[in-house]
Amino acid sequence: MKTLRIKEKSIFELGGEGKRGIDLPEPEGLAPAAIRGSAARAEAPDVPDLSEVEVVRHFTRLSKLNYGVDDGFYPLGSCTMKHNPKINEVVASLDGFKWAHPMLPYGMVQGSLKAMKMLEKALNEITGMDGCSLQPAAGAHGELTGVMMIRAYLEKKGNPRSIILIPDSAHGTNPASSAFSGYQVKEVASDESGCVDLNALANVLDENVAGMMLTNPNTLGIFEKNIRKIADMLHEKGALLYMDGANMNAMMGKARPGELGVDVMHLNLHKTFSTPHGGGGPGSGPVCFRKHMDPFQPAPVVDGDGGSYKLDWNRPDSIGKIHGFYGNFLVTLKALAYILSLGGDGLEKASEDAVLAANYVRASLKGVYHIPFDAPTLHEVIFNDKLQEEFGVSTLDIAKRLIDYGIHPPTIYFPLIVHGALMVEPTESESKEEIDYFIQIMKKIAEEAKESPKLLHEAPHDTPVRRLDETKAARNPLLRYGGGKNDG
Numbered sequence: 001m002k003t004l005r006i007k008e009k010s011i012f013e014l015g016g017e018g019k020r021g022i023d024l025p026e027p028e029g030l031a032p033a034a035i036r037g038s039a040a041r042a043e044a045p046d047v048p049d050l051s052e053v054e055v056v057r058h059f060t061r062l063s064k065l066n067y068g069v070d071d072g073f074y075p076l077g078s079c080t081m082k083h084n085p086k087i088n089e090v091v092a093s094l095d096g097f098k099w100a101h102p103m104l105p106y107g108m109v110q111g112s113l114k115a116m117k118m119l120e121k122a123l124n125e126i127t128g129m130d131g132c133s134l135q136p137a138a139g140a141h142g143e144l145t146g147v148m149m150i151r152a153y154l155e156k157k158g159n160p161r162s163i164i165l166i167p168d169s170a171h172g173t174n175p176a177s178s179a180f181s182g183y184q185v186k187e188v189a190s191d192e193s194g195c196v197d198l199n200a201l202a203n204v205l206d207e208n209v210a211g212m213m214l215t216n217p218n219t220l221g222i223f224e225k226n227i228r229k230i231a232d233m234l235h236e237k238g239a240l241l242y243m244d245g246a247n248m249n250a251m252m253g254k255a256r257p258g259e260l261g262v263d264v265m266h267l268n269l270h271k272t273f274s275t276p277h278g279g280g281g282p283g284s285g286p287v288c289f290r291k292h293m294d295p296f297q298p299a300p301v302v303d304g305d306g307g308s309y310k311l312d313w314n315r316p317d318s319i320g321k322i323h324g325f326y327g328n329f330l331v332t333l334k335a336l337a338y339i340l341s342l343g344g345d346g347l348e349k350a351s352e353d354a355v356l357a358a359n360y361v362r363a364s365l366k367g368v369y370h371i372p373f374d375a376p377t378l379h380e381v382i383f384n385d386k387l388q389e390e391f392g393v394s395t396l397d398i399a400k401r402l403i404d405y406g407i408h409p410p411t412i413y414f415p416l417i418v419h420g421a422l423m424v425e426p427t428e429s430e431s432k433e434e435i436d437y438f439i440q441i442m443k444k445i446a447e448e449a450k451e452s453p454k455l456l457h458e459a460p461h462d463t464p465v466r467r468l469d470e471t472k473a474a475r476n477p478l479l480r481y482g483g484g485k486n487d488g
Ligand SMILES: *Cc1c(COP(=O)(O)O)cnc(C)c1O
Pocket: 078, 079, 138, 139, 140, 141, 171, 173, 215, 244, 246, 247, 268, 283, 285
């Protein structure tokens, strides 16, 4: 894509002496000296001088260096970078929603409260759960909320316990959320099919275990076929099952976690339900739960049906508030617009098409790139660099070369249990032509790996910045023009 290839100087290099964007009149009746005193600067600030048109063009050009779902294919596995329908934005910008202040009296925000209740009900219907809180601001925040609810539930029973079990195929936020909630994390191995090893689970499961966090489909894109059994094993020991539902895009209308024995879970509205993410806006990670977890959900709770809505603060067993006001309200509205515009059948079709697209990529690239787990996958597919190893080409080289062809690279080196992983999630949004182009380019890169590995080692060739030293970039970032050793 052309936009990835623009070179743009920094604004300090563009600035020049004597240029101006605007001429301010001399202040009348107030001598400049009168506003100086101790508030005055000793020197003029070191900001570049430019005309208005230069500023506008500079930032417009910079904005074109960006790449988003509105630019092209964005197959970032585990992130569900689907299209964000523009009708969602229209709904979220309706005056009654946009200007609603969270401290208005209930009588003035009945519509907003009703919309929140509608979304809660829709999410319960999709997940097979009994209750839902829209407060968490992201997936990881939903996890934290869910684990806090597990702790509160067990504490009420007399003992919060000390351990959360996490499979080695889990998303990295799961152990972090558990540790943040004061739990010790114990890993459970996967078996050769990529699912939780039930013997390994039985070996670590005892009365110290508070619960298990299961990503489903897991980060290999594989549905945990034993989830009902896992839930039964946990419940037998008085432990609870948390499901990381960020990947619900694979299951909508097909399977309901509430019916699979899950006690509490989160959803990523900014993945499955099409609200922007990745710099496109704040997220939202509602938590859905079964009835026995209800007393512990965050307060306040939207209350009232049919008639008049209000917020119920009288929740003595609640974990309390976990977000300012009621979560990212306008984001939740976008998800509601998405759900209502697709309807139940549309959501099911979205999941089917997402799974179809991933499996089309899988079948088309099988043999060209190695597939480490050969179990059937759902919404995403994982390859690695095993077949390219003999030419000295790695996953990083392949990802960087994709940029030369205008394609955003997939997620790489994740999940950690796959060596050199390339994790591709096309989503249901992409046309067959777009996916075919990706497949064609991936095949071409596999040829290049054989014939001219150097071309790949040095990719990307065509971008304003070439191959970065990513370790150095993270450890020694230069955040200010002129602020580091590599000035200029
Ligand atoms: C994205 C993701 C998360 C984290 O969600 P955030 O909104 O980034 O906090 C957790 N689990 C899985 C499986 C995910 O894909």
